[in-house]
Amino acid sequence: MTKHPVDQGLPAGRLLLLGLQHMAIMYTGSVAVPLIVGSALKLDEATIALLVNADLFVAGIATLVQSIGIGKLIGVRLPVVAGATFTVVNPMILIASQYGLTAVYGSMIASGVFGLLLARPFAKMIRFFPPLVSGTLLLVIGVSLLGPGAAMIAGHDTEAPDYATPSHLGIALGVVALIVLLTRVLRGFVAQIAPLVALAVGLIVAIPLGLTHFGDVGEASWFGLASPLHFGAPTFPIAAVLSMCVVMLVTFTESTADIIAVGEITGRPATDADVARGLATDGLSAILGGFMNSFPDTAFAQNVGLVQMTRVRSRWVVAVTGGLLVVMGLVPKVGAAIASIPEPVVGGVAVIMFAMVAAVGVQNLKKVEFSGNHNTFIVAVSLGVGLLPAFATDRFGTSIFFQHFPAWLQTICGSPITLASILAFLLNLLFNHLGARKDPDLLSAP
Known part of the structure; x- marks a missing residue:
């Protein structure tokens, strides 16, 4: 029997290059979380470096688990790359400022246990994530990530003198x-690694422009990983635990949309059992992250876009990415070398990957019946309201739309992905499940 493309292996050289390409795409987004949290908490550089190493190490393990799987309980066995979720940034900062870092990691461990227990019941709701909902979520994910992509290119502070330099x-x-040129002209494997080739060329061009800084590579150590519970024994304040459990629910919503998308792209649609195993990995990563001074992980949307663009469906490629991330977490010098790629270079690739996620969402919406119902209205409200936080930001790109709301509500509503997920899910229930009736959709084309 012929293996499904998801399960097929590739020659070692191709596996390595394609795995490296996935890692290069997700690296900046992943390390951004420890850098932002560490800076906000005024941690010293050595401690922030520790957080980065731990983040890469745990993301690597989570990626390995997602791609390879552990028994019938954990791991979706699809080309899913895991990385630190941005949803955790504000709650971690708030918890640390009120209760200290021991409460941050204690509440993270508790939320991971909560996630493991909830994974299968949550996945049972996959029937409430039809193409109408999943397509809308993927469209919002792709569009909302273009803001961070633009910040990688132009700069993170709109008032900085060097912002958006030519x-x-x-x-x-x-x-x-x-x-674009490589994808149009080339064929086969070389076309599949077009983003990686573009990254390499961009790095070479950036050197004479003074955009690269290799000093950190020489200063980085060859081996380093923080000991478990580096900041002390975990504590479990009720408010902190509840906040991180909300974060886990948000993470589940994001991961569900991405897992469904990967299943569609690879031709192996995700069942509720698949989704449950994938979500259980998110819970496992939170537990491991709590002990290893890291962060909860979610499926990375930019890598979903890369799978769509390259059409490389093998999960073993992503397994290589996971192995590389583990190595980077254990060998800081390797991580420093990858980090030397200038953000504008990575940003140029990232905006295409983010837009590919949005394009997958559009493809999902093509499967939706829009006449004689309120589906157009559901998409419109979910997009319109859900994207508001993405377009109301401060000079650093942080959403300020709900800044006067309570902290727990900011956690839920401050992310466009989360807000749109809730809206699309609830509106689909309201119009298509709870006493649904056939009415002309006033917003649909005549």
Whole structure:
């Protein structure tokens, strides 16, 4: 019997290059979380470096579990790359400021246990994530991530003197143009690694422009990983635990949409059992992250876009990515070398990957019947209200739309992905499940 493309292996050289490509795409997004949290908590550079190493190590283990699986309980066995979720940033900062870092990691462990217990019941709701809901969520994910993608290219502070300098924009647009050219002209494996080739060319071009800084590579150590519970024995304040459990629910919503998308792209639609195993991995990563001074992980949307673009469906490629991330977590010098790739170069690739996620959402919406119902209205409200936080930000790109709301509500509503997920899910229930009736959709085309 012929193996499904998801289960097929590839030659070692191709596996390594394709795995490296996935890692290069997700690296900046993953390490951004420990950098933001560490800076906000005014931790010293050595401690922030410790958080980065732990983050990569745990993300690598979670990625290995997602791609390879452990028995019949954990791991979706699809090309899913795991990385630290941005949803955790504000809650971690708030918890640390009120209760200390021991409460951050204690509540993370508790939320991981909560996630393991809830994974299967949550996955049973997959029937409430039809293409109408999953397509809308993926469209919101892709569009909302374009903001961070633009920040990688132009800069994170709109008032900085070097914001949106021509050299930054030029090199990013050059990377985009090169990917377009390579994808159009080349065929086969070389076309599949077009993003990686563009990254390498962009790095070379960035050197004479003074955008690269290799000093950290020489200073980084060859081996380093923080001991478990580096900040002390975990504590479990009720408010902190509840807040992190909300984060876990949000993470589940994001991961569900991404897992469904990967299943559609690879031709192996995810069942509720598949989703349950994938979500259980999110819970496992939170427990492991709590002990190893790291962060909860979720499925990374930019890597979903990469699978869509390259059409490389083998989960063993992503398993290589997981192995590389573990190595980077254990060998800081390797991580420093990857980190030397300038953000505008990575941003040029990232915006295409983010837009590919949005395109997958559009493809899902093509399967939806829009006449004689309220589906157009559901998409419109979910997009319109859900994306509001993405377009109301401060000079650093942080959403301020709900800044005067209670902290727990900011956790839920401050993320466009979370807000749109809740809206699309509830509106679909309201109009299509609870006393649904056939009415002309006033917003549909005549």
